[in-house]
Amino acid sequence: MSKPDTQIDDVQLVARLKQRDKSALEELVHVHGAKMYGVALQFMRNESDAREVMQDALVSIWNKIGSFEGKSAFTSWIYRVTANAGLMALRKKKRRENDISLDAVGSDDDDAPLPALQLSDKRPLPDKVAMTGELGEQVRAAIDQLPEPYRVAVLLRDVEELPMAEVMQETGLSEPALKSRLHRARLALREALLPYLNGQDIQKS
Amino acid sequence: MLGCCDVERLLFDYVQGTLEPEVKHRLDDHFRDCPPCIEFLRTYRQTIDVTRRFCCNRVEIPPTVRTKLEEFIHAEF
Structure with a gap:
């Protein structure tokens, strides 16, 4: 059975990211950015923080793409990376606010x-x-x-x-x-x- | 026989599929006889479903954010 176009596109996107093709990052934002932004926005609840989370996620994707083995869907992986960036950002924010830890709230x-x-x-x-x-x-x-x-x-x-x-x-x-x-x-x-x-x-x- | 008051206590594990088989069987028996509880179960499951499906979908990136992201990519990578 042939793969849907989106999966084929993702395979190519992953290959280009692994080859350190920077234009692939722009395409990633173009193709999957809306959902990534949606995830970031639900964590942070404001545009500016959500953008920073997306930036952190892009850095993580760029740095960790080598370890992406394709066992899960690429989309699941990038949304997870974005969610993790959101969680980290919330923790950082908490620390800045000198609040108690997220875990204890x-x-x-x-x-x-x-x-x-x-x-x-x-x-x-x-x-x-x-x-x-x-x-x-x-x-x-x-x-x-x-x-x-x-x-x-x-x-x-x-x-x-x-x-x-x-x-x-x-x-x-x-x-x-x-x-x-x-x-x-x-x-x-x-x-x-x-x-x-x-x-x-x-x-x- | 389990009652309506047990449903809320056991609902999480029931939906997650982690109840002991014997307890699950007893809860199934209750659901068969209790339309309000089966309705509660239905809407609880729907809540999880719509949360997953609609939470982060169909959010457009504002043009200003998109521009800043493009600038970030050009500057940082």
Whole structure:
């Protein structure tokens, strides 16, 4: 069976990056930049920080492309690199703010649900980001309102689909703490998105 | 027999497929008899699904950011 064009393009893109072809980086931004920016923006919630995360991700991709063996899809790999750059940037930001560590933020002893996420006021997302699709917009707005430790857990596990063990390692959380955090985040998202879920024909893509 | 109050406690592992088979079987029995809980399960799963599908999609890079990224690539690599 022949590979789809996008996969063939990615194979060529990887080969050019491995040959240190700098123009391949521009093409990478052209082809996959929108999704990378989307990942970065969900972590950082503002345009300037998201751009810096993308820059960090581009540096990582350039430096680590030699170790990309093609076992996973190239797109999964670059989104993961971007998510990791986002996580690192949040940690750096926390340190700058002289805050407590990301791992310790929020109480997981507290089983109370998170405060309701407000979607009805339709406040604009940070920066003027062009977005389409009401459900997509509401999903992003809901995630955007999650407290940071919950947002990070959802982004790593439910969006990037990292294995639980890897998310535990990245966040420093125990398994029960991570489960609790994810579950509470999902319940808050479910509550906020309920009007959009009912009657939706949700297909696995 | 498990009740509605057990569903929220066990839901995470049920959806993740990490419940003990015996507990999963008992929860399946409950779902068969409880439309509100099966509806809760359906929307919980949908939440995970739409989060994954819509979270970071269809976000366009603003032109100013795109320009700065291009400048960054030219300057740094």
